[in-house]
Amino acid sequence: MKSAVETLNPTRVRLTVEVPFEELKDSLDAAYKKINQQVTVKGFRKGKVPARVIDQRFGRGAVLEEAVNDALPKFYTDAVNNAELNPLGQPEVDITELKDGETLNFTAEVDVRPTIEIPDYSGIEVEVDAVEVTDEDVEKAVEQLRERFASTTPVERAAEDGDVVTIDLQAKVDGEVLEDGIANGVSYTIGSGELLDGIDDAVKGLEAGGEATFTSELKGGSAAGKEAEVTVKVTQVAKRELPELDDEFAQLASEFDTLEELKADSRKRLENMKRYDQATQAQERVLDKLLELVEVPVPEKLLEDEINTRKHNLEHHQLAQMGLTLDKYLELQGKTAEEFDTETREAAIKGIKTQFVLDELVNKEKLNVNQEELTEHLMRRAASSGMSPDQFAQAVVQNNQVPLLVGEVARGKALAVVVEAATVKDTNGEIVDLEDEEEGEEAAETAEASAEDQGADKGEGEEKAEA
Structure with a gap:
């Protein structure tokens, strides 16, 4: 087998391959064997039909086509290896000449990995955010932890900002109740923004048993993105109560005995998070600088x-x-x-x-x-x-x-x-x-x-x- 490589551009080549016909022998034998298993000829046992009979009955062209399809991947791979190419994806193959008993010629165009020169990268300099944790950051982290340990107490009054209400919802689109538009016993904190737009205004001022209707765009489900008429019924109003920030809270929310120890640990965790972010930032910016240095x-x-x-x-x-x-x-x-x-x-x-x-x-x-x-x-x-x-x-x-x-x-x-x-x-x-x-x-x-x-x-x- 002979092969030559023509560079079409920095990322694409054309292989021209010439295969002596004798190198197709194994694939021809395999083609006759495969066709033998698929056909029935009167007077011959299945799988025992002579090659000349297959040529006469089904045509030599069918055998050649089967043999070439079988052999092409191997010849292509050999040509790629001989040329020491790094192909990307599948080639576009074109059989340029097939002469029975003489030769098989084909071309294969394929994308290849470009040759890349890596320059000296030791001079790369980048700037990242400093690791700084303020007292406000610590207080915010502790407050978020405090929120997680909030308790609720049912109250007999109208719902206000920050209250936790238990609600039933029903959504209609074009006057029809959606199959997935009913939800009962949903717990919602007013002002959290976790449900539908407009729900806060709808439920504020309602007591248990109160009901309101509002229009909102659905965020998910079968009618996502559509305007819906939503009916909300409040079944319970509860007041959220936060624990006192003291040593007792520290013991409740962590493995520490004092609030100061809890705050110190929160500061350390925040510093670690910022170092993690800083490291990620460094990688990203160094990578960007490296890509700027290399022509790809x-x-x-x-x-x-x-x-x-x-x-x-x-x-x-x-x-x-x-x-x-x-x-x-x-x-x-x-x-x-x-x-x-x-x-x-x-x-x-x-x-x-x-x-x-x-x-x-x-x-x-x-x-x-x-x-x-x-x-x-x-x-x-x-x-x-x-x-x-x-x-x-x-x-x-x-x-x-x-x-x-x-x-x-x-x-x-x-x-x-x-x-x-x-x-x-x-x-x-x-x-x-x-x-x-x-x-x-x-x-x-x-x-x-x-x-x-x-x-x-x-x-x-x-x-x-x-x-």
């Missing part, structure tokens, strides 16, 4: 597929679960379809570039992933997916996605290498020293966040194409 051509077909995948996932999975259409989502976001398309395209481009650059860094820095790192990453992914580690691991193995997880961890390690080499300062001008363990985890998650939407679908195609 993006395959148009890959970009088109990625944009379509993102739109499909949003419309048919995320929004469908919330009972929203894409048009309604854009309305709530205050975006036009053109703005959405532009943002989706930009996000897709960044995701593809991120994966290309970090994969190149993995190769350049010769980074490997050990079993412990892979297991830790699997545990985090399982937790974020809502599955148990065993369930998630089983799904990964069944879908042949272990290489994808390995790639995610490796890209995270690559980003951590860049962050370690970068200068990170906070808004006070102080150097931020990100701990290695935290840095590695944060980098993995940041790399995922930038590339995972397209990486899972596209990456799977890549793994198959590169196998």
Whole structure:
């Protein structure tokens, strides 16, 4: 077999392949055997029809077609390996010449990973928010904890702001009660904004047994986005009472004996959260700076597929679960379809570039992933997916996605290498020293966040194409 490569652009090549006919022998034998199992010819036992009879009855062309379809993937893979290409997705194959007994010639156009030069990234500098926790922050955190331990006491008076009311709801659209438009015994805190627009004004001033009707746009269910006439009946009014902020509350709400100890712990937790946010911010900004330094051509077909995948996932999975259409989502976001398309395209481009650059860094820095790192990453992914580690691991193995997880961890390690080499300062001008363990985890998650939407679908195609 002979093959040649023509570079059409930085991300697409055309392979021209010439195959001597004798190399089709195994595929021809397999084609005759397959056809033998599918046909019945009078005078011959099933599976024992001679090749010449199959040619006479069904045509040599049918045999050749079967043999070529069987052989093409192998010849294509051999040509890719000989040329040391990294294909993306499936090729567009065109048989240019097929002469029985002489030769098979074909071309295959396919997107390939572009050649990327990683420049010196040690000079990258970024600024992140300083880790500062104020007394007000601590007081707010303690107050939120206090809210969780609030008690309610039924009262015989009209409902007021902050009261907890028990209500029955009935929603009508075009005069008809919706099948999923009835809810009884709903507990609602007035002013929380957790239910329908307009409900606060409707229930305030009502005592137990009181009823009101108002109009509101439904946020979910079978009539999401439609205007409905909602009838609300109050069955109970209860006053919320907050516990006193003292040592007794600290003992009730935590493992601490005093309120001061509880506040000190809240401050520490807030500081840890801000450090986590600071680390995430550092990864994101270092990654943005790195992408600015590298010229990364993006395959148009890959970009088109990625944009379509993102739109499909949003419309048919995320929004469908919330009972929203894409048009309604854009309305709530205050975006036009053109703005959405532009943002989706930009996000897709960044995701593809991120994966290309970090994969190149993995190769350049010769980074490997050990079993412990892979297991830790699997545990985090399982937790974020809502599955148990065993369930998630089983799904990964069944879908042949272990290489994808390995790639995610490796890209995270690559980003951590860049962050370690970068200068990170906070808004006070102080150097931020990100701990290695935290840095590695944060980098993995940041790399995922930038590339995972397209990486899972596209990456799977890549793994198959590169196998």
